[in-house]
Amino acid sequence: MTVTISWEAASARRLERQFLANPATGAAAVPTVVASMLGAxxxxLSAAELSIxxxxxxxxxTDVRAALWEHRTLVKTHGPRGTVHLLPTRDLPLWTSALxxxxxxxxxxxxxxxxxEQQAQQIVTAIEDALDGACLTIDELSDKVVARTGPWAGDRVMPAFQGMWPRWRQVLHRAGxxxxxxxxxxxxxxxxYTRSPRFDPLPATEAVPALLLRxxxxxGPATPAYFAKWLAAPTAWAARLFEEQAASGAIEEVAxxxxxxxxxAGDTEFPSRGWRGVRLxxxxxAYGIAAQPRESLFPGEAYGRALARGQAGNYPVLLVDGAVAGVWHLRRQGKRAVVTVEVLGPSSGALKARQEEALAEQVDRLGEVLEARPELVRGEVRVGPHA
Known part of the structure; x- marks a missing residue:
């Protein structure tokens, strides 16, 4: 008999496994939490610090920065979708083989x-050689890459924000x-930039299925289309991967x-009821980007207000009972952190008493992470996406 999973049950389990329902304790948990998110x-960087x-x-x-720059239990590099992520150093053998x-x-x-493809591989090798034992700015790295490859790599033909970048930079994310x-x-x-810590990579035939299971x-539950969207990968490739893993017995189908x-396979235990609480x-x-389906995570007015042309992540979001119920904006004023929260939906901005109390606690928590004095303001968020 096929197991049937509701949105409420799936959401509650995801929140538990993301340390959002029940936060971890202590700075030593930083790499474990980042691993559970599949990268921050x-x-x-300030957004990653808040996520963690x-x-x-x-x-x-400060604890996140210490993990990154002092203890080196985190690495800042190019992760899923080629975008910059914080990843646990211990997980690099998997990520650098799977991606x-x-x-x-x-x-x-x-x-x-x-x-x-041959030129791309040549550029990656040049980057690795140039950064061995060095810490270079982008201009310093560019000079060394061009010296190791040839003038063609330095041709300024790549459209950029304020001009043109050298050709080799289109491969930068692949190097990461x-x-x-x-x-x-x-x-x-x-x-x-510098060279990543040394490690022995996993074979890709092991790393890709392992990444799917993580x-x-x-x-989960997830479809090939959800997985492909999270990775910015072809859906047909993801479908074949799911078929292979289903045939091997590594994954199982649910409704x-x-x-x-x-x-x-075997991971079919879910909470008996949905999670109740408030999170900012x-x-x-990671939760807002990876959790699917979007229509359930961003119900009603939230779908148009908290997404940017259907893309998640461009607005900070207010979660109420596991679904997006508002947006918020942070403004730093010296040692103050002013958090403006706009609640969406038919309630015209009203929250229940327990939710109001939980929201105030969340704003206090943001202040603690930011090492600032928090202040909650209720009202319309007037700034646009990614402001």
Missing amino acids: HAQV GVRITGATR PAIPSGASPFAPEVRVT QSGALCFGPDRGRKVT YLHAY FEGASAWVA LPYFD
């Missing part, structure tokens, strides 16, 4: 801008995903939200 999106901090009682942004094995879509660049590169501490206002543990979905999640929090 860190294009904006709200999942650990007593942790602050390069995922087929990418068509190049967004014009044919005369692209690099061949393969372990040739990670971020180093900032040098003043300049970003630096994803299903954290975010979820009126459709077929999958969990890791920052920009690009």
Whole structure:
């Protein structure tokens, strides 16, 4: 008999496994929490610090930075979707084998801008050699990559924010995903790069299925389309992977939200009821990006208000009982952290008494993570996405 899973049960289990329902305790839990999230999106490092901090009682942004730059239990590098993430150092053997094995879509660049596969591999090798024992800015790294490859790599043909970048930079994320590169501490206002810690990578034939099982543990039940969207991978590739793992007995089918979905084999225990509580999640929090289906996580007005053209992560969100019920915005004013919360829905911004109390506690928690004095303001969030 096929097990049937409700949205409420799936949401409650995901929140538990994300340390959102019951936060971990103490700074030593930082890498464990990041592993449970399958990485913390860190294009904006302060958002990653909040994502991790709200999942650990007593942790602050200083603890996250210490894990990254002092203890080196975290690494800042290119993770899922080629975007910058914080990943546990101990998980690099898996990530750096699985991510390069995922087929990418068509190049967004014009044919005369692209690099061949042979050139891409040459660039990654040059990056790895240049960063061995060094910590370089992007300009310093560019000089060394071009010296090791040839002038073609330095041609400024790649459209960028304020001009043109050298050709080789379209491969930068591949270097991060393969372990040739990670971020180093900032040098003043300049970003630096260095070589990732040494490790023995897993065979890709082991790493890709292992990544799927970790994803299903954290975010299941899931479909191939959900997995592909999370990775920015071709859906057909994900479907074949699911078929292979189902045939091997590693995953099993369940009924979820009126459709077929999958969990890791034997992992069919779910809470008997939905989670009740309030959480504030920052920009690009892993839960908001990976949890599916979007229509259930962002019900009603939240679908149009808390997503940017259907893309999750561009707004910090208010979770009430496991679903998005509002948006919020943080403004730093010296040592103050002013948190404006806009509640959505037919209740015209009203929350129940227990939810109001929980919201105030969450704002206090944000202040603790930020090492600032928190202040809650109720009202309309007027800023746009990713402001």
